[in-house]
Amino acid sequence: MNRRQFLKSALFTTVGAFLLKTTKVIAAETKKLIEKVSTKKYRNLNISAIGFGLMRLPQKNGEPDVTRTQAMVDYAMEHGINYFDTAWYYHGGKSELTVGKVFKKYPRSSYYLADKLPLRILGGKDHVLQVFEEQLKKCNVYEQLSQKKKEGKIKYLGFSIHDTPELLEEVIKTYKWDFVQLPINLIDWEKTDSSGWYGVNAKKQYEIATKAGLPVVVMNPLKGGQLSTLNQAAVELLKKENPNVSPSSWSLRYVASLENVFVVLSGMTEMEHMVDNVKTFTNFKPLTEKEQKVLSNAIAVYKSSGAITCTYCQYCVGCPIGIDIPKQFNIYNEYKADNKKDKFIAAYESVKAGCRAQDCISCGICKPKCPQKLDIPSLMKEVAKTYKELKNA
Ligand code: SF4
Numbered sequence: 001m002n003r004r005q006f007l008k009s010a011l012f013t014t015v016g017a018f019l020l021k022t023t024k025v026i027a028a029e030t031k032k033l034i035e036k037v038s039t040k041k042y043r044n045l046n047i048s049a050i051g052f053g054l055m056r057l058p059q060k061n062g063e064p065d066v067t068r069t070q071a072m073v074d075y076a077m078e079h080g081i082n083y084f085d086t087a088w089y090y091h092g093g094k095s096e097l098t099v100g101k102v103f104k105k106y107p108r109s110s111y112y113l114a115d116k117l118p119l120r121i122l123g124g125k126d127h128v129l130q131v132f133e134e135q136l137k138k139c140n141v142y143e144q145l146s147q148k149k150k151e152g153k154i155k156y157l158g159f160s161i162h163d164t165p166e167l168l169e170e171v172i173k174t175y176k177w178d179f180v181q182l183p184i185n186l187i188d189w190e191k192t193d194s195s196g197w198y199g200v201n202a203k204k205q206y207e208i209a210t211k212a213g214l215p216v217v218v219m220n221p222l223k224g225g226q227l228s229t230l231n232q233a234a235v236e237l238l239k240k241e242n243p244n245v246s247p248s249s250w251s252l253r254y255v256a257s258l259e260n261v262f263v264v265l266s267g268m269t270e271m272e273h274m275v276d277n278v279k280t281f282t283n284f285k286p287l288t289e290k291e292q293k294v295l296s297n298a299i300a301v302y303k304s305s306g307a308i309t310c311t312y313c314q315y316c317v318g319c320p321i322g323i324d325i326p327k328q329f330n331i332y333n334e335y336k337a338d339n340k341k342d343k344f345i346a347a348y349e350s351v352k353a354g355c356r357a358q359d360c361i362s363c364g365i366c367k368p369k370c371p372q373k374l375d376i377p378s379l380m381k382e383v384a385k386t387y388k389e390l391k392n393a
């Protein structure tokens with residue numbers, strides 16, 4: 001069950017509560033008394049505890065849909081979300097351009113925007129500056145920030161990293177930073193090996209950053225949407241404790257409850273994700289000890305389903321055979337979540353012949369590109385094997 005499906009199904013069980021909320025929002029809007037999301041303090045700034053990650057924007061004809069993105073950003077700003085996160089790579093460079101368009105109407109001082117340099121394509125120092133200037137222009141904040149830069153007044157410098165705790169430690173030691181952006185979620189929280197479920201070892205990374213005095217921005221809190229699309233058994237455990245909140249809400253609260261986290265980024269694609277997140281972070285309450293146990297149990301149940309820990313980030317694109325790797329993993333994971341054999345077979349067969357998991361030649365080109373350190377060729381074999389077994393069953 002994905003986040004949209006959960007939110008829709010929740011309508012039936014919690015229709016009263018949902019309508020009340022909707023009514024409340026509409027009424028509040030009429031009176032201009034919109035409740036704002038909770039904030040956390042970073043230095044002397046008040047940052048919204050939930051930030052809008054701009055890497056999974058709604059799309060139209062393969063490009064970010066500016067109209068829908070504008071509506072989501074307007075809703076976010078209206079409800080006090082003031083932290084937004086983009087990068088050179090997101091949507092093949094179009095995320096930054098969309099930022100330039102949708103934030104035009106807002107005073108620059110009314111929001112915080114994090115952007116990232118594309119380290120993988122950067123050459124020397126001159127190239128870094130050239131790309132940086134281009135990013136500022138694309139985001140339409142060139143005038144303001146270039147002036148700040150000339151004055152030496154860029155105040156807070158942070159970095160984003162998807163790697164091992166060892167490399168994190170190295171980067172922290174080498175430069176002077178103000179904050180760090182880390183992938184943290186309950187699936188990746190513990191364990192030290194670099195395969196399967198626990199490649200990132202988020203707990204250790206969080207502790208390293210905390211020890212170094214670096215406040216943390218959390219990315220990937222829902223593991224690319226996996227924590228929104230738990231299997232039925234896991235969802236049931238959460239619903240039993242609280243039928244009115246989505247699985248995403250549980251997992252976002254988990255990371256936002258960590259003391260050294262000042263903002264949690266959520267990559268939102270639909271308006272209902274935005275509405276759900278705003279609801280979670282309005283009058284934010286950390287998870288209680290009991291709730292933490294319930295969530296941990298649900299995640300353990302989900303892990304035992306054998307889903308692949310792909311975050312669908314697309315960093316692995318460029319398979320010479322033309323295999324859409326995240327799509328293959330998504331088809332597999334949906335089967336692990338809903339156990340619907342016919343649906344899995346139909347989805348697998350809807351992929352163009354020659355570009356299916358069974359066509360992987362194990363060249364390994366994709367493997368080093370994966371920030372989750374997934375053994376993609378082996379996992380392709382697993383997807384193909386599952387298809388073969390189900391088809392012949
Ligand atoms: S290992 Fe398989 S999936 Fe990865 S790039 Fe090679 S053929 Fe494509």
Ligand code: SF4
Pocket residue numbers: 309310311312313314315316317325326329369370371372373374376
């Ligand atoms: S296989 Fe790895 S790189 Fe590819 S989409 Fe999944 S997590 Fe991202």
